[in-house]
Amino acid sequence: MESPIIMIIWSRIKHGDPQFVLSFAAQKVSELSGNSYSPALVESMLKYFDELKDRTEAEYQKVTSVMQLAPNMVLARSIYSMSGKLLLAKGAVLTTQSINRIRSIARLDPIVSNIYTVREDRFTKEAIV
Amino acid sequence: MDHRSRRVAEHAVAIAHLMAIPDKRIKEIEIAALLRDIGKANFPLFMLEKSPNDYSPEEMAIYKYHPQACSEILKNVYGYEQIIELVHYHHEKYNGSGFPSGHKTSKTPMGAYIIGITDYYDHLVENKTR
Numbered sequence: 001m002e003s004p005i006i007m008i009i010w011s012r013i014k015h016g017d018p019q020f021v022l023s024f025a026a027q028k029v030s031e032l033s034g035n036s037y038s039p040a041l042v043e044s045m046l047k048y049f050d051e052l053k054d055r056t057e058a059e060y061q062k063v064t065s066v067m068q069l070a071p072n073m074v075l076a077r078s079i080y081s082m083s084g085k086l087l088l089a090k091g092a093v094l095t096t097q098s099i100n101r102i103r104s105i106a107r108l109d110p111i112v113s114n115i116y117t118v119r120e121d122r123f124t125k126e127a128i129v
Numbered sequence: 130m131d132h133r134s135r136r137v138a139e140h141a142v143a144i145a146h147l148m149a150i151p152d153k154r155i156k157e158i159e160i161a162a163l164l165r166d167i168g169k170a171n172f173p174l175f176m177l178e179k180s181p182n183d184y185s186p187e188e189m190a191i192y193k194y195h196p197q198a199c200s201e202i203l204k205n206v207y208g209y210e211q212i213i214e215l216v217h218y219h220h221e222k223y224n225g226s227g228f229p230s231g232h233k234t235s236k237t238p239m240g241a242y243i244i245g246i247t248d249y250y251d252h253l254v255e256n257k258t259r
Binding site: 021024025028029034035036037038040041042044045047048051 | 140143144147148222223224226227239242243245246249250253254
């Protein structure tokens with residue numbers, strides 16, 4: 001837990017980057033193939049992970065920098081800063097004010113979680129749960 | 130019934146579809162995934178609040194009994210024979226390291242393994258996200 005790389009990996013898992021969590025799970029599951037779980041089962045599990053990956057890609061849009069945020073976007077995942085602070089919870093609709101606040105915080109306290117917004121064409125009730 | 134059971138059931142059904150298991154069996158897997166931990170209903174509260182990794186040997190013995198407790202609860206339900214079997218074996222492992230019986234592959238139904246692996250996946254993912 002001391003090395004910074006492990007800290008970053010840990011915080012990304014903890015803060016739920018869906019792509020990252022899935023590849024982490026895929027790695028863990030394939031390690032147990034033939035041991036705790038039968039190879040055939042692990043194979044279909046990995047197939048299922050690929051399906052889930054495609055599904056998250058279809059539903060969420062990854063925002064690479066805070067400068068890309070625009071008003072009226074809906075957050076699909078919560079945003080956390082390096083020190084573990086919750087900046088905005090998922091489901092929040094961005095406003096000019098909140099974007100400015102996040103940008104000013106991010107200068108001192110970088111955002112660790114990837115930012116995901118709901119795709120506009122997927123703008124339905126169940127997407128924002 | 131908590132959200133965990135619902136998620137595990139959902140994943141288990143999806144994997145069963147990928148493995149081309151017949152629809153009737155899939156329905157059984159879904160119900161078994163929802164009911165799999167009903168045997169934990171008579172656990173003392175403090176055991177539910179910590180993870181199985183932190184259990185003392187006595188608590189571990191109680192924990193390892195929950196699949197059997199579950200089949201005891203369900204044994205009088207008409208038409209649940211297959212489901213009871215799935216629930217009873219859902220902690221079995223491919224290499225025979227699981228519990229309650231530690232059987233190797235031949236005796237354990239495939240559905241029980243599917244519930245086991247999705248349970249593990251959900252544990253991996255949801256303990257670390259929110």
